[in-house]
Amino acid sequence: MEAGFFPRDRFQTLLDALRQFGYRCVGPQERDGAIVYDTLTRAEDFPRGMRDLQSPGAYRLEPTDSPRFFIWANGPQALKPFVFAPREPLWRSERTADAAIRFSEINPAPEPLAVIGVRACDLAALRLQDRHFLEGPFADPGYAARRRNLFLVVVHCTHPADTCFCVSTGDGPRAAQGFDLALHESDEGYLVQAGSDKGRALAAPWALAPATTTQQQQADREVEDAARRQIRRLPSRNLRDDLFANLAHPRWEEVAERCLSCGNCTAVCPTCFCHSEADEAALDGRHSLHLRQWDSCFTQGHSYIHGMTIRADTRTRYRQWLTHKLGSWHDQYGRSGCVGCGRCIAWCPVGIDITEEAAAVCDGGAHG
């Protein structure tokens, strides 16, 4: 579909239309010094002119005079919490009077949710989570229900952070597919393109003027400039063989001396899917809730097995994370598990840089 032009002062129209279609809108807002996605009803709530400065172990917002809403790269959240809930009940069991156990499903009934300001990297990550949670032999009902109810408004990225490297993973800065609406932001407004029937239905009543050639060229140029400005990159899109040929590389030991094994990287990673399950029994013993919540391969418990821990030290945990993310994802899902969002670099309390570690481990010679 041809792009149409949408002036910024009509942004409220978009929010109202989404609400009319039954969606709760979440969009970027400034909270506690970071960009977060939260419920948004008024166009004034967007972080106008707010720029993010990201570097290893650092994230800072800085106001500018720009009229734009989306001149930040990303915040700690991706789409992950909206589809893969950080904590949710899976089922409930009940002890009846005759000592039988009755199991009941907990079917989530999520409200339709529109996310505004989705990035190409996060859309690529959502595609990977879809493959994991929906396209294996057992589809996850909770994820499926939330995923079905999602309306995605992408904004092509024009302001990558220093931590971004989506160009080298092939996932950005422009989103190619998988969205309902895609916006390109300029100082005047937005070029709007629908990517789904839902998106077309939403935009149709606006009767937008077609984007001019100049507007289109400026949009393309801004995204191309954004791609050129990225300073980080992974050595290659497939590091599987290089990583597994280097499991004894001294770099693992070295990075383990810096890594706190805190799991921040796995929490902010938009593709990390590990979770643990546990029961929460009622105090009167009559029923129990079986819950799952995000887990991390950096915890002691993650690899616990009958009395021993497979990954007792930080070296093996960091190695597990990196060789999975950039290596064995290829076996599991046909591509790397990294989309180049750079969150793990910025939100690591000691500033460990995945691109630097990957390059150091895959530096040439094998350290079997």
Next chain:
Amino acid sequence: MVNPHLPLEAEVVERIQESPTIFTLRLRFTDPVKHAAFRFAPGQFNMLYLYGVGEVPISIVSDPQDEHLFDHAIRVVGRVTRGLEQLKAGDRLGVRGPYGRGWPLKLAENRDVMVVTGGLGCAPVVSVINYVIRRRDNFRRLVIMQGVKHSDDLIWRSRYSQWSKLRDTQVLIAANVGATLWPWHVGHVTELFDKVEMDASRAMVMMCGPEGMMQAAVDRLFEHGVPEDSIYLNMERNMHCAVGLCGHCQYGGKFVCQDGPVFSYPEVKGLFDVKGY
């Protein structure tokens, strides 16, 4: 959409104490329709749920043709197994499964079969032994090799004695420490490989136990001319979901719950001697 997380209620029909720390639960789904529909292959496992506590993966030891009940031999190690140990006949628990890929028993037909186990009585391969003995004409020689730390750790001792009397069957057992009247070898189980009588080039070997012991056994099997793709191993990793979602059981690119727990040696050899996977 079928909810893959939801257990079904099952009833303990019988509980058997096998050793001070190992017990068998003989189970039946309380819903007769669900019970009748339940099918599994040797080497597959179920998730057993102890009410209010949690789930654990436990392999199924009974024969797939015993449709009356299905059995789980359980060693007491953690919170859930300690609780399961307290269950008595008539008690209820949750069960979901079966999961995973079992032993390559079709491939093993008309070949010599060797099972190697180490540690405290290895339930996953006992299902293989029983399977072969019940279909004895479908297989050639059966070699059973079992290593334990102390002779008291050997469970199902009388069964091993019975098996050793069967035709074309060889039972080789070793205990690092043997009590008095211990009729088998004292020493390491890998010392017994020279005694094995089978057609090594055509044998199918299935093993379970500690990975160090399995690696040592694989090395000895290679010396005896067993091809690597005729060796199958049962892998164990932390598991919460058993349906390939929770990520705990990953072994390189494999999910042990889905791609295993039984793997051919070539599938795992890349990481087998690397600690931390």
